[in-house]
């Protein structure tokens with residue numbers, strides 16, 4: 401028995417072509433025009449190793465091996481193609497979470513995309529003053545707009561807001577004390593913790609007050625000759641409700657002035673407009689925080705601002721000047737693609753209709769009536785599928801802003817609730833996710849719920865296609 405099997409193994413191994421033999425085949429030679437020789441070689445070796453392993457484990461008899469060898473080139477071609485297909489792909493966000501951290505946060509506005517398309521493959525005057533023909537600074541284009549949006553202020557752009565905070569603390573408070581309320585020592589999603597960032601910056605954290613109450617005297621008592629900064633941190637992703645007290649920015653600024661200590665707010669969201677018309681009454685804008693007297697404000701470019709990933713530092717000229725000469729800036733500065741997209745995004749605010757041009761704000765301001773109209777049209781179309789295995793109904797629900805901003809805000813919306821006598825909600829959700837154009841939806845009370853607030857109207861057709869496939873049981 402044993403001998404027969406080892407003889408079989410021997411015969412199987414002998415059916416395998418060598419790497420060189422395969423490389424000499426015309427079909428493989430043809431692949432060299434699309435893939436590097438090393439990449440092909442590597443994959444051939446891996447394929448042969450897989451088959452050898454199968455033979456040694458007795459999983460493939462000579463008959464099976466012969467078949468495998470015949471299909472080897474096709475298998476190779478498929479492998480090569482698969483390995484080079486991009487891992488990052490487009491998805492349809494049907495979760496209703498507008499700034500979805502796992503799905504890429506803010507979508508860029510069309511004008512930003514245009515700029516990237518036009519200039520990312522060409523030379524540009526990134527750090528070059530055309531008039532003088534000399535080297536210049538890369539912050540100029542954004543700074544020009546920031547000084548229009550916030551007169552008298554200047555800015556620096558870092559790679560993200562975490563880097564922005566690190567850079568400011570390191571510049572203004574290395575080896576010195578920074579006073580922060582205990583109620584604001586937060587962890588923002590993705591493990592951004594103020595105490596840890598502060599430690600890395602070399603600043604010394606001086607906590608004051610308690611989790612729910614911090615008063616002006618608490619800050620005042622903590623001030624010493626070693627104090628370099630008073631820091632307020634936006635409680636981005638949580639709220640302490642009930643018996644609470646915190647110090648208003650105006651009071652903190654007055655205190656800072658009396659002692660000659662600058663005041664910074666890590667704002668996070670980068671909101672630039674009045675959000676109260678959209679049912680968000682308590683989220684101040686960058687402009688409001690600056691008007692209250694904050695000397696430095698930091699925020700993300702890809703939260704409510706609706707631009708590219710970046711960390712924008714806006715503040716008093718003298719402070720920004722210091723930040724600009726910190727060598728750490730060289731390590732955390734933004735790249736040219738960021739500047740291109742950020743400049744275009746800020747221009748939209750000066751044009752004055754950001755709720756139309758900036759996708760985040762557009763989604764935020766979409767009316768329930770519009771969402772209901774689109775949902776009804778989709779449901780109507782799905783009803784026409786004969787023998788459908790799906791039940792789809794209109795439901796009331798709420799969308800979220802996400803991205804660790806305005807955590808308590810619930811935007812009223814209309815959902816399409818999907819269930820089926822054939823599939824569980826998990827199965828429906830998985831089938832939607834596993835399409836070549838994945839649809840990401842939430843599960844709520846045994847139903848898959850689809851929120852059109854974050855689905856672009858131009859994606860409705862594709863969504864209908866996805867649901868029809870499911871309804872027909874494809």
Ligand SMILES: *Cc1c(COP(=O)(O)O)cnc(C)c1O
Nearest residue numbers: 560561562588634636667668700
């Ligand atoms: C989101 C957020 C950060 C981190 O910003 P990133 O752009 O993700 O680096 C820091 N602070 C606050 C208050 C935030 O909301």
